[in-house]
Amino acid sequence: MLIGEVARRSGVSARMLRHYDALGLVRPTGRTVGGYREYSAEDIRRIFRVESLRSLGLSLRQVARALDDPAMTPSALVGDLIRWTEERLERERELLDRLRAIDASAPEDWPGVLRVVDLLQGLSSGSAARRQQAVLTQPEDGPIPAEVLAGSVLAEADPHVAGALRWALARAGGEGLATLAAGARSADVDVRRRAVVAIAELGETAPGATEVLVAALDDPDGTVRRHAALALGRQGMTSVVPTLVGMVVEGADDVAAAEVLGALSEDPGCADRILAALVDELAAAPADGAVRIRLAQALVELAGTTGQEVLRRLAQDDDRTVALVASAFVGVLDERAAADGTA
Structure with missing residues (x-):
């Protein structure tokens, strides 16, 4: 079969077929009397194999190795192709993101x-x-x-x-x-x-x-x-009060939680709710001095003298450390009351 007929049937241009011949990738088996390339059925099968491998992204050099080098295993080559393709796609995704960022x-x-x-x-x-x-x-x-x-x-x-x-x-x-x-x-x-x-x-x-x-x-x-x-x-969302009180008890961001509880207690209605929650936790942790101290620290953050009565009781706590901390906080609230003229 002459080159023109091969090009028509295979979809590979005559120019590309000549290029394949020059590279030694697909050399026609014979020549006509006039010197024209003449392809055998096996040559045409090789052309289709070349095109199939090229469709996977192989270079012509890689195609030649895949067809002629027994040491070139399909699994190794396909593995390399997957890796190269993933790298290329990543670069293209980065470029796309960059272009979108510029557009935005x-x-x-x-x-x-x-x-x-x-x-x-x-x-x-x-x-x-x-x-x-x-x-x-x-x-x-x-x-x-x-x-x-x-x-x-x-x-x-x-x-x-x-x-x-x-x-x-x-x-x-x-x-x-x-x-x-x-x-x-x-x-x-x-x-x-x-x-x-x-x-x-x-x-x-x-x-x-x-x-x-x-x-x-x-x-x-x-x-x-x-x-x-x-x-x-x-x-100002008061529905998070239980979560904030739980943070004080757990000692997880307890200082920040106590400060937020103090800000929420500016609302008198919410102040009563916060105070009740802290008192409930004090009753639930009678023997845990660290928890009781954190709760005392939260009480002193409450607006005005809201926690003063509870702190006075804690100043008589059986745990001496808790009592000393609470007593100091009572002093803070007394000073606050004097400054506000509510003592």
């Missing part, structure tokens, strides 16, 4: 594009100092792609860089919440923790943030639940 920042000129590119390159650095610098040196009037910042927050393990990213994200006006909300549902507990901390710092400025934090109260991870409870408590 809506730059008006090429300097604006370059600022975003510089930020992306800085955030991909292996140096924490370089990543932090990339965030902190962004111009205030320049486009800041919030989705990129949010994605970086979820991935950032260095606390200093993470703080800079959250600051920049908050400065972006509450944007990026969709990415953070997705992070709050991640299977990776570290990602969920970073997401909730970032959402908490956005506060009520980001529409929908409160709903994400409320959902986080049911998270299986205690750290996530505590961050959510503290954030919601700072927003």
Whole structure:
């Protein structure tokens, strides 16, 4: 079969068939009297094998080795192809993300594009100092792609860089919440923790943030639940009082929890509820001095002299350390009352 007929039937151009011949990849078995290439049935089968292997992404050199080198095992070659393809796709995903970030920042000129590119390159650095610098040196009037910042927050393990990213994200006006909300549902507990901390710092400025934090109260991870409870408590949500009191009892972020309980107690109705919860915990932990001291510390945080009577009772506690701490707190409340003119 002559080259023109082979090209028509195989779909491989005559020019490519000549290239295969020049490389020694598919050499026609014979030649006509006039010197034209003449392909046998076996030659045509080899052409189809070449095209099949090329469809897998092999180079012509790799195709030749696969067909002619007995040491080239299919499993090894296919394994290499999978690895190379995954690396290529990862590079293309990174490029796509970069292009989307530039598009989202809506730059008006090429300097604006370059600022975003510089930020992306800085955030991909292996140096924490370089990543932090990339965030902190962004111009205030320049486009800041919030989705990129949010994605970086979820991935950032260095606390200093993470703080800079959250600051920049908050400065972006509450944007990026969709990415953070997705992070709050991640299977990776570290990602969920970073997401909730970032959402908490956005506060009520980001529409929908409160709903994400409320959902986080049911998270299986205690750290996530505590961050959510503290954030919601700072927003004035009284339904988190039991969680905050539990944090005081457990000694998990107990100082922050006590401060939030103190702020919530500015509402007289809520103050009674908090006081009752703390008193119940004191009754449940009669022999645990450490718990009773933490509860005393929470009582002294309550507005006005709300916890004064309970602290006076604790000043007579059988545990001398508890009694001394409570007695000191009674003195603090007495001074507070004198300053307020309520003594």
